[in-house]
Each structure stands twice: as structure tokens, then as C-alpha cells.
Amino acid sequence: MSKLIFHIDANSAYLSWEATYRLQMGEQLDLRLVPSVIGGDEQSRHGIVLTKSIPAKKFNIQTGETLYNARMKCPNIVIVPPRYWLYMKCSSAMHQIFKEYTPQIQRFSVDESFLDFSNMEHLYPDYMKLAKTIKERIKTELGFTVNIGISNNKLLAKVASDFKKPDRIHTLFPHEIKQKMWPLPVEDLFMVGRSTAPKLHNLNINTIGDLANYDLKILNHKFKSHGGIIYNYANGIDNSEVRKSNYIEIKGIGNSTTIPFDACDSDTAHKVLLSLCETVSMRLRDSRNCCTVISINIRGSDMISYSRQKKLTVATDSTRKMYEVACYLFDNVWKGNPIRHLGIHITDFCSNDFYQCCLLDAFNYEKDKSINVVVDAIRLKYGSSSIIRSCFLHSGLSAMCGGIGEEDYPLMSSIL
Amino acid sequence: MKVLALPIEMVSYTDNKGVIRPVRFRMQIGDDPMQVIKIDKVIVKETQKLAGNIMLVYKCQSLIDDVMKLFEIKYEIATCKWILFKI
Numbered sequence: 001m002s003k004l005i006f007h008i009d010a011n012s013a014y015l016s017w018e019a020t021y022r023l024q025m026g027e028q029l030d031l032r033l034v035p036s037v038i039g040g041d042e043q044s045r046h047g048i049v050l051t052k053s054i055p056a057k058k059f060n061i062q063t064g065e066t067l068y069n070a071r072m073k074c075p076n077i078v079i080v081p082p083r084y085w086l087y088m089k090c091s092s093a094m095h096q097i098f099k100e101y102t103p104q105i106q107r108f109s110v111d112e113s114f115l116d117f118s119n120m121e122h123l124y125p126d127y128m129k130l131a132k133t134i135k136e137r138i139k140t141e142l143g144f145t146v147n148i149g150i151s152n153n154k155l156l157a158k159v160a161s162d163f164k165k166p167d168r169i170h171t172l173f174p175h176e177i178k179q180k181m182w183p184l185p186v187e188d189l190f191m192v193g194r195s196t197a198p199k200l201h202n203l204n205i206n207t208i209g210d211l212a213n214y215d216l217k218i219l220n221h222k223f224k225s226h227g228g229i230i231y232n233y234a235n236g237i238d239n240s241e242v243r244k245s246n247y248i249e250i251k252g253i254g255n256s257t258t259i260p261f262d263a264c265d266s267d268t269a270h271k272v273l274l275s276l277c278e279t280v281s282m283r284l285r286d287s288r289n290c291c292t293v294i295s296i297n298i299r300g301s302d303m304i305s306y307s308r309q310k311k312l313t314v315a316t317d318s319t320r321k322m323y324e325v326a327c328y329l330f331d332n333v334w335k336g337n338p339i340r341h342l343g344i345h346i347t348d349f350c351s352n353d354f355y356q357c358c359l360l361d362a363f364n365y366e367k368d369k370s371i372n373v374v375v376d377a378i379r380l381k382y383g384s385s386s387i388i389r390s391c392f393l394h395s396g397l398s399a400m401c402g403g404i405g406e407e408d409y410p411l412m413s414s415i416l
Numbered sequence: 417m418k419v420l421a422l423p424i425e426m427v428s429y430t431d432n433k434g435v436i437r438p439v440r441f442r443m444q445i446g447d448d449p450m451q452v453i454k455i456d457k458v459i460v461k462e463t464q465k466l467a468g469n470i471m472l473v474y475k476c477q478s479l480i481d482d483v484m485k486l487f488e489i490k491y492e493i494a495t496c497k498w499i500l501f502k503i
Binding site for chain 1: 468469
């Protein structure tokens, strides 16, 4: 019984989806053929590059850098605002095609999925042919190209789909690791990011092969459990299942937002915190948990961030209680500098079946719970903007901020 | 044929199976006067799913100013908008 996993990844997803949509609407220019990027709104200070076209890559434009920088590198670059509803549509259409081939699909993020074809040799004798069929169908029916990585586990499939773009099929079976994966720079490995990579370079680990042949004891000492994970990944070892949903037992929930202007008074900052609390607490109640630790994160206009957290005596899922604590933390830690970015993160969950009261806490949890239940129900039925707190009227702030603004938008996680 | 992608006003006929047939449409190119065009014949009907956006594509022919012309109109299901795509 052999496992066979496909990893299918849309090539420069946001951009090619936008380009396809525009072509369908009658635009003559194909965005994929000129230097172009999908960028956030500069007015509200979300002006970073989200996706770049392949011609834009030649100008050394990086995902995540500011649009200002991108324009410096390539003055006649085309910048297009994002359209998240379109991405959801494309992603769902792609998913619909996958569903015709296998029931075991994990939608890893909006533009990539894992497909499990294990033990289906009789149905699909030739996996190369199958991959070609899927790739060509997406190209002709949906109008964009994908990369397909084929292997025995999710990790190798994911690495394989990243090899050469666009519109390619690559295999990376365990016997190919040595020649295909080990010569790659260590940054290309899943879970090796901008903080791990420099540390690995310090240990003279520059390629994935270096990491795979390194002494595990040193890695464990240096990176703790993460060392073991990346060592296994470098050797192509990964046993995770193709999960039908991305749901994993959550350990924390957080939302943050970049404010469209610099907040200079605590009143505005409190409002932003409240709107973050609304989002976070609704997600918390949806997961049927209560939290006992609340932390806030403040980033000033100087880009320096600091944070504080507090442990509660009574576990809670109440918006108001969370807001109270967030304000308490904020008032204690804020240095008075202009604020660019605020975030709230909650951890240490317990089930919300019952809670332990505290004699010294005068907050009426029962009364607050009933109002939260009603508000959540209204928002679920009529949309998150159907009922808002009056303090957000004419404030220029959204009543529930954080996240992308599109419901059920899948984002990639660090867990395969 | 040239791509025009012009929004148009349409009279269409939907039968009891949900099949939509365009009948006649009205359009204005630039400052020219409004023009009503009767669709004489639908040659091909296709469903396009580009970018996950479903559009019905009709390749039609009509007599416009005594010239037999071929053109393509599209109907976007999500917004119920008709466009004269190519003429």
C-alpha cells in the first residue's frame, strides 16, 4: 500500500485570478505578461505587495515589501487592488474540480490544496496522466495555471510544487530527495522562515542537504522541538494526514489591525481595542471556549512594538470583560507615542460549559452572556455589520476589525 | 471581430427549463444614437467558468444596417448583466 499525495498550488494566485477575471470582462491586457502586483490600499496604510507577476520578479520585487519600494524598482509597474470575494470564487471553483477526482482533499489555504490519491492505483494507474488532466482542466476551464507536486507525503509534495513555475508538474519521491531537494537553499524548506534561516546560516547550514546531515543533538539544543521538526522535514519525513478540514484544536485566537491613521489619544485606541475584542470574542464563543489570558500588542509609528498580558481569575468569553482587561493593560503600558497597529491575543482556553465564579469580581457574567448570545445570533444571520455599538457611529473605525473582511477565508497555517 | 465589452440592455426569453435565449438588445456606442438589434440566430451557446465566474456566452448573427454580422454576447450569472463582448 503506497501513499500518493498531490499538492496543487495556483501560480501567483491573486494576480492570475485577477488577470483571468479581467480578460473575461473584456480587458485586452493580460496582467500576467507585464510587471504587475496586487497591492493593498495605500490610503489606509495597507500598501504592501501581496502577489507579483512573473515579469515583476525580474525587477526583484518581493512579496510583502511596500508599494513605494516596488515603484522605485519598476516605475511603470501596474498596481491592482485586491478583490477577496473573487479569490474565494476561484478557490471554490478549483476545489469543485478536485472533488471530481478524490474525496480526500485538504484546502490548505485559499490557493493550495492537498489531494490524497493513496490506494487508488486501479482507478488512476498513471499518476502523471492524472496530474496532467487536472492541470489542463484548470487551465482551460478556469483560465489560470497551477503547479502540481507529487510525492508520498504532504511535505515533499509541497516542496515539489515549488520547484519551477509556472504550469509544471514535479515529482519528489523519497529516492529523489538527494538530487532534487538537498541542493536547494535552506530557506525553501517549509517552516524555515526569516528567523530560523539566519540562525541556521550561523551554524554553516546553507542548503537543505546540510540540514539533513547535521547533528540532530545540536539542532535540538539550539532550536528545541522545532529543530527536530525541520531536521525531519529536511530528510523528507512527515506523517501528517490529509485532513478534510484545517481545524485543529486551537490554542489561541488573535486579531490585529493597522489603523488607517496614527491614533494619538487613548480614546481612539480604546475604540480600536473594542472593535478587535468584538472579533476575537465572537471567534472564541464560536469555538465554545473561554480564555484566561489576554494580551495586547502595540506598534507605534516608529515600527517598534511592545506587548503585555494578564491572567484572569475567572475564565471568560465576554466581549465587555475582554475589553475591560485590554483597556487596563493598554492604559498601563502605553507610552503615549502615536499608535499604528494594535492587536489582541487570547490564550489558555478551557471549555465554556461552566465557569468558576470569584467573590471579588463584581462583573455580572450571566447578564453579559445573554446579550452576547443575542448579538452573535443576529450577526451570524444578518452579517457582522448588522448590529454595532453606537460608539463606532461616525468614528471612521470599523465595528469589528481584524482579519481580511471576508468570512471563511482560509489562510495557510504553519501546521501541515 | 474586435473586443468591445460594452454593457447592453437586453430582452431575453427564459423557458420553463431555465434556458435563456437572448431576443433583442439596445446599445449605444459613444455618442451615436441608441441602436436596437434583433438577434436573428444564436449559433453557439457555451458556459464559461473562467476564474470561477460563470458566464453564458452566445455567438450570434444579425442583420445590422443590411450587413450580416457575427458577434458574441455574454451574460454574467452573478450580476445578471449582459455585455456585447465582440463584434
